Amino acid sequence: MSDATANAAATATGSEPGEAQFGDYVALMKPRVMSLVVFTALVGLLVAPGGVPPMIGFTAILFIALGAGASGALNMWFDADIDAVMQRTARRPVPAGKVQAGEALSLGLWMSAISVTMLGLATNWFAAGLLAFTIFFYAVIYTIWLKRLTPQNIVIGGAAGAFPPMIGWAVVTGGVSLESLLMFGLIFMWTPPHFWALALFMKSDYHKAKVPMLTVTHGRAETRRQIFFYTLPLLPVAIGAAFTSIGGPVYLAVALVLNLLFLKGAWAIWRREETAAEADGYAVEKRFFRFSLYYLFLHFGALLVEAALRPYGLGGW
Template identity: 65%
Template sequence: MVDMTVQTAEGEAGVGDYFALLKPRVMSLVVLTAAVGLYVAPVPVHPVIAFASILCIAIGAGASGALNMWWDADIDAVMKRTATRPLPEGRVEPGEALAIGLGLSIMSVLMLSVFANPFAGAFLAFTIFFYAVIYSMWLKRSTPQNIVIGGAAGAFPPMIGWAVATGGVSVESVLMFALIFLWTPPHFWALAIFRNEDYVKAGVPMLPVVAGDRATRNQILAYTLVLFPVAMALAFTQVGGPVYLLAALAYNARFVWGALAIWRRDEAEALADKFKVELRVFLESIGYLFALFIALGVDALLRDLGWAWSGWPVLF
């Protein structure tokens, strides 16, 4: 296997550095949720169009990542978690990251408008703008609610996938959006408690920095409790089914249990074990969205195969 991290010369960027600009881990979740949103939609899409559309959405997500890294290069340099990214280490020039981000943004939006429909293309353009400008350039450095409002950018992909198939939105796509939107704050705040010193050094007003760990623990539990019924509501729509219902019950119960574990802790206890509970909940919550969206896809596949229960209750 070729190591994409190998550089061509000292101080020069390799293929892996440019790929890292696109935030591939984030892109993988975007691709999954957008693909599921497209697949579970009631309007069938030709496989070639579906593949091209998901590729465009992935490119758009990568463009957002490059623009985010370009803008945040200064704070990335002082945070332990991000200090080894290509821009802080000088392997990629800021101008290169900006050019890549803008170029890929334009290309992905235009291509999706052609392959799918103008509404989906416009939705992708708005999502890129929301993440790069509204979140990265404005909210992230100005308010402790940055991850709450800015989290909408990461919640739009299943709606874009749905729009590729249907040309619009519906209660199902809005609930998929809400699932990600409500998951984002407790997911990132668990990390923010664990990495609090990083955000203090960078001057980013994450909730633990501004309001303290106790208030953040309360908010993690509150959002997780609100997330539970929203996740369950999706089970009783046209896209829900028994596989998703079981997955939602199991993973939401686990998420609430983790949020309760975080909420119960006092600061002395948290410091004693170096915030390992918060890190565990953060890592476990990554699998939450993957599991639930895969379950939605499995239910859709069962319906396509004629194996689904025809009497499944649809309430929304």
């Protein structure tokens, strides 16, 4: 994405290019996405066996967060043209003309190099390699390749958001285990229903941007069906973590309730008529989307509770 294209995008949105403020550079790193990355990586680190000294743990999370910010900056560099025509993203720093595309690219590349190198030096190179692969996957495999190519973009690309707990686990253990794979699988299988619910009430944005989201290529009815059928394999992955070393009765109880509600919501979306959805402003779909955020947070929160109880002989089985 060239600076000229970014400036043209800013003109198209009615924004005048101006001097960037500190907040614009923060926004470039997608702080809401970064917060999810930090939280799930922190859980992966804290539930891993053995643990690390607090300063090492803090340093690891800091550089994982920096890597997430690098991914966000690279994504905004490349996607400035489509961000400019989507209502949800038009005011992002690059399409709004606050940050030049070249600046976003440079910042993203520098933060990538610093975060990976420093994580490797502070912890281990396996964790650093996972972080490097995550940045590459999000910036290249998802943003540059899949996003504009296939309606399966969010299915495959969702892996980028699923790696952080594996990185946190690897910081402590230096490797991968069933537990870290299940945490990965929970986010990976959650991502399609979560984003397709958003796409149901944001279809016009993706259509204008010519992004082949499932709602655009196959219609809302098929998207509703896919939300339900992707929810089915999510359930055993989410509940299965209860029976590993990081699970226990607290997590099991939380997972059973959350997954029952998630399945009920996915079923309601599948069986819902489009005319009814339009009439009430997609209220059911919006509720499901919001609940999906709590769904993921509470699963990982329950894992933290189990880890906190375990030293007192109360967590786990």
